[in-house]
Amino acid sequence: MSLEISRNFVDAIAEQSRAEYPDECCGVILGPAGSGQALRHKPMLNAAHSPTFYEFDPKDLLALYREVDDNDEEIVVIYHSHTETEAYPSRTDIAYAGEPGAHYVLVSTRKEIAPATEFRSYRIIDGVVTEESVTITD
Amino acid sequence: MPIEVRIPTILRPYTKDQKSVAAEGATLSAVISDLDAKYAGLGERLLENGALRRFINVYVNDEDVRFLGGLEAAIKDGDSITVLPAVAGG
Numbered sequence: 129m130s131l132e133i134s135r136n137f138v139d140a141i142a143e144q145s146r147a148e149y150p151d152e153c154c155g156v157i158l159g160p161a162g163s164g165q166a167l168r169h170k171p172m173l174n175a176a177h178s179p180t181f182y183e184f185d186p187k188d189l190l191a192l193y194r195e196v197d198d199n200d201e202e203i204v205v206i207y208h209s210h211t212e213t214e215a216y217p218s219r220t221d222i223a224y225a226g227e228p229g230a231h232y233v234l235v236s237t238r239k240e241i242a243p244a245t246e247f248r249s250y251r252i253i254d255g256v257v258t259e260e261s262v263t264i265t266d
Numbered sequence: 267m268p269i270e271v272r273i274p275t276i277l278r279p280y281t282k283d284q285k286s287v288a289a290e291g292a293t294l295s296a297v298i299s300d301l302d303a304k305y306a307g308l309g310e311r312l313l314e315n316g317a318l319r320r321f322i323n324v325y326v327n328d329e330d331v332r333f334l335g336g337l338e339a340a341i342k343d344g345d346s347i348t349v350l351p352a353v354a355g356g
Contacts, residue, residue, distance in 0.1 A: 154353070176354070183354035186323045186330050193350055206353060218356040224321050226276045226351025 129260040131205070131231045131249040133157070137169050138264055142245045144171055145209035145237050152182040157205035158196060166204040166231075174208075181220070182208045205249075207233035214238065215246040217257050225252035231260070269297060269341055272348040280308040289347075294324065295337040297347065312349065321352040 137157060144153045155171040170192070175185035184192070196203060206227060210218070215234035217225070225232060228251075236246040251258045268288035273281050281287050287305070291297035302309030312322055317337070324331045325348045331339045341347070 156353075172353075181354070181356050183352055186325075186332075186352070189323060189350055189353060190325050190328060190330075190348065193348075208355060221355035224352060224354045226274065226321075226353065228276055 129251060129258065130263060131166070131233070131260060132263045132265060133166050133205070135264050135266055137166065138247055140169055140171075141207055141209075141233070141235055142247070145211075145235050145245060148174065148209070149237055150179045150211055151177050152179060152209050152211060154182040154184065154206075154208040156192065156203050156207070158199075158201045159204040161200045161202045163202075164204060168201070179211050203227055203230050205231045205233050207235065210234060210236045210238070212238050215248040217250055217252060222252055222255055222257060228253045269343065270346045271297065271301060272346070274350050276351055277308060277311055277349065280305045280311070291341055293337065294326070294331055294339045294341060294347070297341055298337070321354055323350045323352055324348070325350070 152174055154174050155169065157166040158168040158170060159165040172184050172188060174182045176183045213236065215236040217232060217234060232250045232252050234248050247262060249260050249262050251260060268290055270286055271289050272286050273284065278284065289297045289300045291300050298309055298312055312319060318324060326334055326339055326341065327346055
């Protein structure tokens with residue numbers, strides 16, 4: 129298993145995570161249904177406005193799924209940032225992971241590695257976390 | 267006319283992979299009971315201690331049921347219910 133993703137998206141997510149610091153940022157990357165290709169970046173609002181939690185606004189969530197259906201797309205990547213800890217799924221990330229087909233991407237803005245950010249990808253299925261390799265394309 | 271309930275991917279193992287199923291009931295609570303009778307185990311994925319789970323979103327015709335009375339939300343024939351797990355974490 130692996131994630132292939134454009135450098136533009138990696139850079140944009142890093143930028144968003146810095147802009148929304150100290151809150152966690154979040155969003156998705158969409159692609160044509162069944163393709164598994166991460167092609168359309170869509171930053172989302174963190175309705176929790178929190179440094180330790182993120183949640184898509186329920187209204188935005190419904191709009192997102194309607195849009196995905198209408199465009200015959202799928203959610204390929206679900207990402208969020210960790211502001212002070214490493215880019216590894218937390219217990220709550222694992223408990224609430226509801227998209228078995230998605231790549232769960234974690235970025236970290238923790239100061240030990242600043243200005244660099246970490247970017248890692250996982251599958252989270254039935255409470256089991258499996259890290260996967262990330263290939264960044266130009 | 268039955269009520270259409272749209273099922274998210276993660277719960278489709280309960281509905282034999284159907285994206286959308288039909289149910290009946292005059293309230294959301296009754297609809298969930300009907301769903302659980304037809305698709306055993308589904309009710310428990312939506313409810314916890316008799317209340318809607320915090321990280322499951324349910325919409326009736328695009329409106330979040332939390333603003334419609336929750337489990338007591340009135341449902342009528344032809345309504346469309348959508349279930350979506352929250353996208354959330356820490």
